[in-house]
Each structure stands twice: as C-alpha cells, then as structure tokens.
Amino acid sequence: MAGPLSPLVRATRSYPVVAATLAVGAVGGVLELAGAATAARVVLSVFALAIALRQSRGMVADLRAGTYGVDLLAILAVVSTVLVGEYWAALVVCLMLSGGEALEDYAAGRARRELSDLLARVPRVAHRVQPDGGSLDVPIDEVVPGDELWVRPGELVPVDGELLTVDAAFDESSLTGESLPVEHRRGDALMSGSVNGGEAIRVRATATAAQSQYQAIVELVKEAQASKAPFVRLADRVAVPFTLVALGIAAVAWAVSGEATRFAEVLVVATPCPLIIATPVAFMAGMSRAAKTGIIVKSGGTLEQLSRVRTVAFDKTGTLTHGAPVVAAVHPAPSWGAEEVLALAAAVEQYSAHPLAAAIVAAARERALPVPAARDPEEHTAHGVRATVDGRAVVVGKEGFVRSAAPGVAPAPLAPGQTGVYVGVDGAYAGAVALADEVRAETPATLAALHRSGVRSTLMLTGDAEPTARHIAAQIGIDDVRAGLLPQDKVDAVRAVTERPVMMVGDGVNDAPVLAVADIGVAMGAKGSTAASESADVVVMLDDLARTVRAVRIGRRTLRVAWQAIGLGVGLSVALMVVAAFGLLPAIVGAWLQEAVDLACILWALLASRPGKEERAAEVLPLTPAPLRVPAAGPGGGDRPGVPAGGRGRE
Incomplete structure (x- = not known):
C-alpha cells in the first residue's frame, strides 16, 4: 500500500498549505454534518486567519524587497470573509491562494540536474x-x-x-x-x-x-546560470491597480451606505483568485501543448520570454546543419566516371572507421552502387588508405598522400566548407570526392517563419572559418554571421545583442555556456549533448529545427491567453464589486459568483492548450526534411587551424 500512497505523500510534503487547507475543509464539513456548525465556523475561521497571518509575513518581506503583489488584497479578502461569517468563502480563498502558488511553482520549476553531463565528461x-x-x-x-x-x-x-x-x-x-x-x-x-x-x-x-578550456566551459555555465534574472509573476503587474480599485469601491460603498458590511461584501467578490490562478494554468496548458509537439519548456517565465523574442542566434553545426559529413559532389578526372570513382573510394574506405570514410560508403550504398571487396587494406592514420580492388592498386585520402602514388593529382574545385578525399588508381589520378556538412532542409523556411513571427534579427555563431560560415549563411538567408568563435566569444556576442530578448539555439557541449546566458536557451536535444539540454530553457526533443518557430508561436499564444484570462477575471470582478457596492449582492451569493468567475478564468486559461487562428493559418514547416545537398561553388579557402587551405584533405 506504500507504493500508491507515495505520490500523495510527496505532494503533501511539497505543498503542505494546500494539504492542510483540504484537511481543514474536510474536518469542517464533518462537523457541519454532525450539527456542530459553531465548531466548524471556529475551526475554519481560525485556520483562515492563520493563513492570512502567514501571508502577511510574506507580504512584509516582499514590501521590504520593493515588490508589490496580490498579497494585500488576498489577506483583506480572507479577513473580511471571516468577519462577515463567510468562513467557507474564506477557506476557498485560502485554497485558491495556496493552490495557485503551487501551480505557479510547478510551472516554473526546473526539474533537472545542471551540468551533470559536463561534470561527468570532465576527465578525472x-x-x-x-x-x-x-x-x-x-x-x-x-x-x-x-x-x-x-x-x-x-x-x-x-588538459x-x-x-x-x-x-x-x-x-x-x-x-x-x-x-x-x-x-x-x-x-x-x-x-x-x-x-x-x-x-x-x-x-x-x-x-x-x-x-584548461574544458573546465572554462563548466565555469562559464555556472556563472551564466547564476546571473539569470528571476521571473516576475504576470499577475503582480496588475495587482496594485486592481487592489486600489477594489479598496476604493469598498471604501466608497461603506462611506455612502454607512454599513461596514458593504466593505466586506465588496471584498468578497474582489478576491484575487483570478489573478493568482489564471497565469499558472495558462502557462501549464502552454507547456503541456509544447510537450505534445516535442518541445520541453522548463518554466513559465520562459514562455513569456518566448512571446517577446526579438533576436534568434544559432550555432551552425548540428543546428542549422545536420552536423555530419555527407558527399556533396564527385569530381572525376578525365576518362573516369563519377559513379566509378565513388565506388572505388567506398571499396577502400569500407575498412576504415574514419567519419569521412563512413560518409563515402553511405553515399555509395544510397546510390545502389556495387562496392567490391578490397584486399590487403593498409590505413595510414590521418592520411589515407591503400588497398587492392579487383586487381588494381587503389589509394584514397589526402591530396598529398594520393599524389605520392598518383603524381597527376589536381586540386578539386571545392566550395567553402567542403573537404576533399582524393582517389588514385594504378598510379593515375581518378578523381576526388567532396564532402560537406549538409544544411537542414527546413532551415531556410524556419528562418523566414521566425521573421514573420516577429523576430527582427537572426544571427549565426560558429567556430567554423568565415568563408564556410558565410557560404552557408548565403544559402539559408540569415541576417548576421560571426565565425571563428570559441565558447567565451559566443557568450560575449549574445551579451552584446541589443535587440532583446535573445533566443540562442544550439546542440553541443560548447553551446552550453551561451545557452545558459541567453534570455532563452533552446537545445536541439534529439541528438545534442546532455549538457546543452540541461543548460537550456527549452529542449527540442525531435531533430527538427522548425520546432523553434512553433515554440515562439506557443509562447505568444500562451501569453495572449493568460492576459485574456486575467482581463476576464478582473472585468467580471469589478462588475460584481459595483453591484455589491449598491447592496444588491449578499456575501454568500457574492462568494458563489466569485467562484464562478474563478472557474471562467480557469476555463479560458486552458485555451492555451489549443492553437489560435494565427497558428492554424500559418504554413506547416516540414517535419521530416529531405536531404539538402550543399552544392559545389567553385574553389574556396579555409582558415581553420590544422586544416589545409580550401578544406582539402582527409581530416
């Protein structure tokens, strides 16, 4: 029996005020059923006043810290309902108050272990x-x-x-x-x-x-996490004017009528439950909807930031591109065919564990080319492979390595960002295979959709050489490019952005610091590092960049619904306060009507779980993109440390 009770025990320990309110309500109900209405009134009233006292301490602490929330109105509502004998209404106010805080805490909680992947990978x-x-x-x-x-x-x-x-x-x-x-x-x-x-x-x-560099990354993430500003509750922004209006109406009603009960009757329908409950419910609905589409949003504050994002920065490798080399083109020598060159290269490379070798073999198999067996393969680390294929001596690898066996090797026309694997057969140059990191098919459409959703600027932050980065940027339509960056440089670049909030999208361990320091960090978590996922505010579980647009749209929809729910609650409450001020709304009736207002706000807030008209009308970006090959664009140069100019060679 301990198993089924354990979730209840955990919930009770996490939210003791909610549990105590429900327990006191149960006790009060039993007492009233037993005919002990006075005892029930005493139990519920004492408890409600105790909650009001507890809330008062929090209010004083907030005032000292310079923040003004809905606490004052909540305290006055509880005390007033107790004084006019509406102790059940007072208990309901207490329940909605504590329950709203619990929901908000749940929506804002980040149930993750920061930096666990980084710390686990640090060499010991x-x-x-x-x-x-x-x-x-x-x-x-x-x-x-x-x-x-x-x-x-x-x-x-x-080190x-x-x-x-x-x-x-x-x-x-x-x-x-x-x-x-x-x-x-x-x-x-x-x-x-x-x-x-x-x-x-x-x-x-x-x-x-x-x-050393790796430890520096760990420290950057810790520093960035510690520097994040806390999320200000949405309801607090309207709490002061709403409180002043409620107190003003109540005071005027008391002064004009000369009846103190009017003051209490007005405050009964002025409980701040719509303010307290609408925002966390809307945010939880938005977070739930995001999760159903493969987007994990870790806090309600993140949803608000998503709704206002103005700049989106991207890592290149693994984010705008797939992060793995593919065959972009085959450049055969005269008298050789492209398919023959690729098949011979694959025949030799199938015995190598090198990433470029795997890409060549995969390309040959995708084209259904016959890949013959090779005999006596001999791999020269970081240079290439020699083998005998159908009685012919084949050498595959870096330009200089192949030239030593086939003097006629000519530089291949490689585009920026491409690397060349050269092929020699029986002492003659046969051709070269160009490989590159392919752009995601959905990348251009994603960037265009972000602009249509209100994003003013897009930015690429990458450790690649500038020619490679600008070549990719020209294909996808990104606004600004920063190349040759280390993790600290990316952090500095994001901090310098003036159009805020800024959203950073990345997937690697090197992206963890900049994801943490951005206003919104989005990790491509499907195949990205755990460190990036844990440092981010949003994790895209599917390997689909288009989900970043969906996250922004869900944020905008959620915030709009939350404001609508707050507006609905405030508007109905003000209307009820005016009616109560004329003595037309007894306290008991007002308490029930206020609960109807609360219910209306909750139901409206739950609309955040459904798409709005704008989202339904928006085009659907591809979710299972087809490969987009990076075309050859003529000779180019590369300035990446340790890589020959033009990106040529077996790397």
Missing part, C-alpha cells in the same frame, strides 16, 4: 609518461605544465597541451562545433576536451586542469 585521470615509456595513472589535478601524457584512442585530452606525436586527428565538435575531424601536427596546441580519433598520442601539458 591522466596517463603520465614514465621514463621507460610506460604510463602511470594520476589524478588530473596533479598534472602540471611540462608533464608528458599519453592520450589513448577515443579519450579526451585531459590544454602541445602535441608531441607527428600528427593526429581530433574531434573538437564539443568545443568549437566543428563537425569534421581536425588535423593537428607536432607542436600544435590542443584544447582539453578534444577527442583523440586515432592511435595513442603523446601530449605535453601547458596548463593545469583548472586553467
């Missing part, structure tokens, strides 16, 4: 090189500049350092967002958090763990 141990060439595992905090370390295949570089091995390829996507492996040679600087993609390498530490 380093392999220090010993005099005999072996290694000794030591805590990472013991590593000092000058120590030589082994980094095994697939491991993260534990910032200098490469001592001749050359190696690294996955730096978690730091810069670069989707393609990056080549480094002896003497190059390495950032902690880079993943060694080849054989074991030796690195000389140039910084301690605390001073």
Whole structure:
C-alpha cells in the first residue's frame, strides 16, 4: 500500500498549505454534518486567519524587497470573509491562494540536474609518461605544465597541451562545433576536451586542469546560470491597480451606505483568485501543448520570454546543419566516371572507421552502387588508405598522400566548407570526392517563419572559418554571421545583442555556456549533448529545427491567453464589486459568483492548450526534411587551424 500512497505523500510534503487547507475543509464539513456548525465556523475561521497571518509575513518581506503583489488584497479578502461569517468563502480563498502558488511553482520549476553531463565528461585521470615509456595513472589535478601524457584512442585530452606525436586527428565538435575531424601536427596546441580519433598520442601539458578550456566551459555555465534574472509573476503587474480599485469601491460603498458590511461584501467578490490562478494554468496548458509537439519548456517565465523574442542566434553545426559529413559532389578526372570513382573510394574506405570514410560508403550504398571487396587494406592514420580492388592498386585520402602514388593529382574545385578525399588508381589520378556538412532542409523556411513571427534579427555563431560560415549563411538567408568563435566569444556576442530578448539555439557541449546566458536557451536535444539540454530553457526533443518557430508561436499564444484570462477575471470582478457596492449582492451569493468567475478564468486559461487562428493559418514547416545537398561553388579557402587551405584533405 506504500507504493500508491507515495505520490500523495510527496505532494503533501511539497505543498503542505494546500494539504492542510483540504484537511481543514474536510474536518469542517464533518462537523457541519454532525450539527456542530459553531465548531466548524471556529475551526475554519481560525485556520483562515492563520493563513492570512502567514501571508502577511510574506507580504512584509516582499514590501521590504520593493515588490508589490496580490498579497494585500488576498489577506483583506480572507479577513473580511471571516468577519462577515463567510468562513467557507474564506477557506476557498485560502485554497485558491495556496493552490495557485503551487501551480505557479510547478510551472516554473526546473526539474533537472545542471551540468551533470559536463561534470561527468570532465576527465578525472591522466596517463603520465614514465621514463621507460610506460604510463602511470594520476589524478588530473596533479598534472602540471611540462608533464608528458599519453592520450589513448577515443579519450579526451585531459588538459590544454602541445602535441608531441607527428600528427593526429581530433574531434573538437564539443568545443568549437566543428563537425569534421581536425588535423593537428607536432607542436600544435590542443584544447582539453578534444577527442583523440586515432592511435595513442603523446601530449605535453601547458596548463593545469583548472586553467584548461574544458573546465572554462563548466565555469562559464555556472556563472551564466547564476546571473539569470528571476521571473516576475504576470499577475503582480496588475495587482496594485486592481487592489486600489477594489479598496476604493469598498471604501466608497461603506462611506455612502454607512454599513461596514458593504466593505466586506465588496471584498468578497474582489478576491484575487483570478489573478493568482489564471497565469499558472495558462502557462501549464502552454507547456503541456509544447510537450505534445516535442518541445520541453522548463518554466513559465520562459514562455513569456518566448512571446517577446526579438533576436534568434544559432550555432551552425548540428543546428542549422545536420552536423555530419555527407558527399556533396564527385569530381572525376578525365576518362573516369563519377559513379566509378565513388565506388572505388567506398571499396577502400569500407575498412576504415574514419567519419569521412563512413560518409563515402553511405553515399555509395544510397546510390545502389556495387562496392567490391578490397584486399590487403593498409590505413595510414590521418592520411589515407591503400588497398587492392579487383586487381588494381587503389589509394584514397589526402591530396598529398594520393599524389605520392598518383603524381597527376589536381586540386578539386571545392566550395567553402567542403573537404576533399582524393582517389588514385594504378598510379593515375581518378578523381576526388567532396564532402560537406549538409544544411537542414527546413532551415531556410524556419528562418523566414521566425521573421514573420516577429523576430527582427537572426544571427549565426560558429567556430567554423568565415568563408564556410558565410557560404552557408548565403544559402539559408540569415541576417548576421560571426565565425571563428570559441565558447567565451559566443557568450560575449549574445551579451552584446541589443535587440532583446535573445533566443540562442544550439546542440553541443560548447553551446552550453551561451545557452545558459541567453534570455532563452533552446537545445536541439534529439541528438545534442546532455549538457546543452540541461543548460537550456527549452529542449527540442525531435531533430527538427522548425520546432523553434512553433515554440515562439506557443509562447505568444500562451501569453495572449493568460492576459485574456486575467482581463476576464478582473472585468467580471469589478462588475460584481459595483453591484455589491449598491447592496444588491449578499456575501454568500457574492462568494458563489466569485467562484464562478474563478472557474471562467480557469476555463479560458486552458485555451492555451489549443492553437489560435494565427497558428492554424500559418504554413506547416516540414517535419521530416529531405536531404539538402550543399552544392559545389567553385574553389574556396579555409582558415581553420590544422586544416589545409580550401578544406582539402582527409581530416
């Protein structure tokens, strides 16, 4: 029996005032049924006054902090209803007050563990090189500049350092967002958090763990989270004028009639329950609707920010693009066919674990090309692969590597952002395969839809080289481009945006700091890092950039419905107050009518769970986009560290 009761126990512990109000109501009901109406009145009245006293303490604390909410009117409503003998009405006010706070807390709560993925990935141990060439595992905090370390295949570089091995390829996507492996040679600087993609390498530490790049990302996220401004309750913005109007009507009614009961009767129908309950209900409805479309919004405050967003910034790799290399074009040499070159490249590359190799093999299979078996494959790390295919000697890889076996190699016409894999057969140049990170099919339509939804500016923030970034931006219609950025640069760029609120969309560990510091952080959580998802305010669970537009529209719809529900409640309450001021509305009738007003506000607020006319009329963006290939656009140059000009070569 403990199992079924556990949720109830947890709810009671989380919201003890709600539980106590319900319990007191049950006791009062039993007493009245037993004929002890006086006892019931005493129990309910004492409890209601205790709640009013408790609320008074919070009101005083808020006043000292310079904030003005609905607390004063709530306290006066409870006390007045008790004094005129409407103790059940007082209890209902207490229930709506505490229940509204509970709903608001629930809507604003962020049930997630901040930075868990970042902290889990931080290296704990380093392999220090010993005099005999072996290694000794030591805590990472013991590593000092000058120590030589082994980094095994697939491991993260534990601290910032200098490469001592001749050359190696690294996955730096978690730091810069670069989707393609990056080549480094002896003497190059390495950032902690880079993943060694080849054989074991030796690195000389140039910084301690605390001073290294990966730890800097962790600290940036912590700082950004701590600097976020708290969300101001929507109801508080109309609380002061509503309170003044209610008190004014009540005071005039008392003064004109000379009856103190008029004051209480007016305040009975002036309870702030519509203000308290409408906003959290509308926000919860909006959050529920967003969740049904694969969008997790973590707080009610985020929905309000989404409704007012003016600038949207995007990471490139994995957000505007798919984040994985694909074959963009095949450039055969004279007398060679494109399909033949691709099939030969795939035949050799099928034995390699390199990301570019996997993309070439996948492209050949997509085209249903026959991929023959290869004999005696010989992989040269970070350079290429040699093998024998149908009796022919085939070499595939970087331009220089292939030229050593096929002197006639010519530079391929690569577009910015493309990298070339060259193919040589029996000493002759056969052609090159151009690979690139493909743009999402829904990206251009998403950017256009954001502008139609009220966004004034779109911005690309990327660690890629500027020619690559601008080439992509020209295809998708983005307004501004910032390239060659590290995580701190992205944070600075978002902080400098003047058109606010600013929404940042990203998916990698390197995006976690900027997602946290943005007014609204949106993580593409379907295949993005957990760190990005936990630092963000919104997580798109489906691999669909168009959901960002839907999130903005849901935010606008939710806020509009919340204001409408508040307006409905305030308008009906004011009307009832005027009627009560003329003595035409007894307190007991007013209490029931006020509950009808509360119900109307709740039902109206629930409209946020349904799309409005604007959303129904809006075009539907593709949810399962078809591939959009990045076309070749002639020769180009790249300035990414460790990558040959033009992006050529096996990276």
